[in-house]
Amino acid sequence: MEDIRNELDKLEEYLKIKPLYWDFDKGEFVWIDTRLIPWKELYRSTKDYHRVAQAIKEMEIRGAPAIGVSAAYGLALATIYSNASKVDDLLKDVKEAYNVLASTRPTAYNLFWALNRLWNVILSNYEKNDLEDIKQNVLNEAHRVYIEDIKNNVNMGKYGSKIIENNSRIITHCNTGALATAGFGTALGVIRYAFYEGKSIHVYADETRPLLQGARLTIWELKKEGIPSTLVVDGASGLLFSKNMADLAIVGADRITLTGHVANKIGTFNLALAANYHKKPFYVAAPTSTVHPTENPNDIVIEERSQDEVTNxxxxxxxxxxxxxxxNPAFDITPPEIVEGIITEKGIVKKPYLNNFKALLYGRQ
Structure with a gap:
């Protein structure tokens, strides 16, 4: 446990905004309620995985990487606070928690990736028949998921900043910053890294209807960092590109297939079409944990949310x-033909995506 805490200490420099974390003293999971930003910065905490599931479903926690990390800690909570006296009973408790957490948001692939990763830790330790050892190993794995997400975001920033030239004007959609991850961010992390390198940039943030993640969250993060920005309505990208007011677009992703189809916040496809028409590059930034190992874009489940989010x-x-x-579909799918590149923690993937993703992930084509 000491080595994990030491590693976390080394990452503090990248966590100017700390959206979620594990409280080692209290043994509980802590997150900022993003529904209340920018009006209030309120942290919530729990030892109950049901509460984590509620936070994900009701979008107190949102953004695919943040959902994945939170689900990992949710399953860890279910494991370490189970009252089971036998390993078989522990498995039943944790499987129930797995199902509850998995039912929260169907599109974000990081959710299922994280849950499966922790579940596999339990299965691999099953034969030891040691409850306390299993509990500690599962919690440690959740910590590793958290640590890796921050490291991956920083590495995405290093690779992605190479596509951002000095004096670039960038359009982004939804919120892909620290608030959507364990810290630092994906697409906004790329922008943040370029800014840290001293590049002069300006960000146009789509407001992102219906829940206004761009207006509320992205602008809030950009203001905290001092990165020059302008809030625009979701339909402004065509005009911005046509008037030569923007040079490129960078967005995040909730799920990416091996073929390069990108599921992201509704309105992403419109932005990509506008960029493509005006011959401006459209990039996606996401960790490989967002990549669903399927070649069929029809495997992507598009979440539909309440009508009330649109009517008020x-x-x-x-x-x-x-x-x-x-x-009220929460996401749309952008086809690979109009995606210039996908920025990951392992490098920038280019077309043909199927061959190159297989090479990146599996070492083969």
Missing amino acids: IMGKLNITVDGTEAF
Whole structure:
């Protein structure tokens, strides 16, 4: 445990914004409630995996990497606080928690990747028949998921900053910063890293309807970092590119297939089309834990959320006629043909994505 805490200490320099973490003294999971930003910065905590599942489902915690890390800690909580006296009973408790957590957000692949990773730790230690050893190993694995996410984000920043020239003007969509990860960020992490290198940049942040993650969260992060930024409506990208006010777009992802199909916040496809029409590069930044090892984009499940998110603003103001029906898909899928490159912690993947992802992930084509 000491080596894990030492490694965490070394990463503190990258955590100017700390969206979630493990409280070693209290033995509980802590996160910032992103629904309340920018009006309030409120941290919540729990020892109950049901509460973690609720936080993911209700978007107190959001962003695929953050969901994955939180699910890992949720499963760890279920493991270490189980009252089971036998390993078989522990497995039953943890499997129940697995199912609860897995049911929260269907599109974010990091969720399932993290849950399977911890579940495999339990199975690999099953024969030891040592409850306390299993519990400690599962918690340690959750810590590793957390640590790796931060490291991966920083490495994405190093690779991705190479595509950002000095004086670049960048459009981004939704929130892909520290608040969407264990810390630092994916697409916004790339932008952040370029800024740290001393490059002069300007960010156009889409407001990102209906929950305004761009207006509320991305601008909040950019202001904290002092990165020059402008908030724009979601439909502004075509105009920005046509007037030569923007040079490229960088977004995150909730799920990517081996073929390079990218599921991300609704409106991403529109941004990619605008960039492609104006011959501007459209990049995606995501860790390899977001890559779903399938060649079939139809395997991507698109989450549909409540109509109420569309018909009112953050539950505060109705904006349409009572009884109006609304369609609220949380994500869309951008085809690989219009994606310039996918920035990962292992490098930038280019077309043909199927061959290059197989080479990157499995060492073969």
